[in-house]
Amino acid sequence: MELRCNAFFTTPSILTRYPISFLISSIYPHPPHNTKKPSTYTCSCLSIFQIGTMKTSINLPNSYNKLIMEYPVGKEQSLELYSQKISNYCKKGSVDKAMLCISEMQAMGMSPNLFCYSCLIEALGSVGRTLEVEMIFQEMIFLGLRPNVGVFNALLRGFLRKGLYDLAHRGLMVMEELDVGRNRETFEIFLDYYVSARRLSDTWRIIGDMKKKGFRLNSYAYSRVIELYRDNGMWKKAMEIIGEVSEMGLPLDRRIYYSIIDTFGKYGELNEALEVLAKMRREGVVPDIMTWNSLIKWHCKAGEYMKALALFTDMQDEGLYPDPKIFTILISQLGDHGKWDLLKEHLQKMKRRGHKKSGAVYAVLVDIYGQFSRFQGAGDCISALRAEGVQMSSNIYSVMANAFAQQGLCEETVKVLQIMEAEGIEPNLIMLNILINAFGIAGRHLEALSVYDHIIESGISPDVFTYTTLMKAFIRSKKFTKVNEVVYEPGS
Secondary structure, three states, X not given: OEEEOOOOOOOOOOOOOOOOOOOEEEEOOOOOOOOOOXXXXXXXXXXXXXXXXXXXXXXXXXXXXXXXXXXXXXXXXXXXXXXXXXXXXXXXXXXXXXXXXXXXXXXXXXXXXXXXXXXXXXXXXXXXXXXXXXXXXXXXXXXXXXXXXXXXXXXHHHHXXXXXXXXXXXXXXXXXXXXXXXXXXXXXXXXXXXXXXXOHHHHHHHHHHHHHOOOOOOHHHHHHHHHHHHXXXXXXXXXXXXXXXXXXXXXXXXXXXXHHHHHHHHOOOHHHHHHHHHHHHHOOOOOOHHHHHHHHHHHHHOOOHXXXXXXXXXXXXXXXXXXXXXXXXXXXXXXXXXXXHHHHHHHHHHHHOOXXXXXXXXXXXXXXXXXXXXXXXXXXXXXXXXXXXXXXXXXXXXXXXXXXXXXOOHHHHHHHHHHHHHOOOOOOHHHHHHHHHHHHHOOOHHHHHHHHXXXXXXXXXXOHHHHHHHHHHHHHOOOHHHHHHHHOOOOO
């Protein structure tokens, strides 16, 4: 029996690895009973099926084979129970366990429903495993399940999170072919991408499309427009949007307040940012973690590290769990001023507050910056976090990789990416940008350029940070002619 990989979308995959639960399709010597369907059966699970017979594959780990073959006969679980299990696993981030449930269902002769596939696509997309997302989507189509707009939104979000713009655009074409209409969330997914990539014209185009479809701009859309003006250096124009929002009678919510505070902070108007925070609280709008992070970050950038620490304490007094991303900024800022005693003091305060896991991340990052000297490298740091019960996520991996990159430890940055990939979390554009930065700081512009070439070959759309980080790498290596080549690169 011939086996081959058959992806619904033909764009090359990011990674050359095969995940543990790799997906295959079988070509049968006899066509299926439904002659309208192709003779290729795509299976997203760990078992390979033939007509009327279930066989285990030699490619499967022994534990999976044993689990499938020893499944208790006569104790079949219902489709509803399986659906609930898959949903729970996906919510907890246990994607491989959810995939195993799909395998068990098909081994028992049950077909997963639309709900199961929807949960799985969203969970896989959130950790960047787009290869499996493509294959599962193809399987849905083959089985005759009609994807709704929610499935497509999860699909598009996963692709754009990886920077796979062409693949996401192709997904929109499939939506049109299947006559699935776009909803507000679909437009907002692309709005997020365009604003993050600082693509001003594309942002206004998607806003125009929203209006044509009858979607009135809400506070979320306006907040993204404010952020776009902010990132393009037009902060006064961003403030004019607030007047437009007020004239429409649209209440200022948490998202718009965050955008205003972040805009003031970026351009050094810290007193105004604090006044907006006070106004926000007076009106009963509770600041979220993004708002606190913004205030702490911009005070650090301005050298106001004592105020930044006071805001960090206020955030915890509000009962918010500290975001690991802000640790790197705090540690680097305090480290530059030699305030390591303050770092240790705040680490002890975090532990007393019960933020044990967050405190473990904080301690590891301090070690990376060279103060605690308890760990030797990326592997030891990750082992230490696991020993503290920290659930490793793409966010924490990115924070660690960025910390190593800022220290110029490019080999350790690569190790973080390798460990991350081995656990089934595919590196996205952010992680690859971090790797370019690590090589650039170390003066290894050729390696930085090779990462950029990998981004292009993988079908990922580089963003403004990719190009600026690559230019910085060339400037550090005094390759000024290469900088001009990047400036005039199509799409940069």
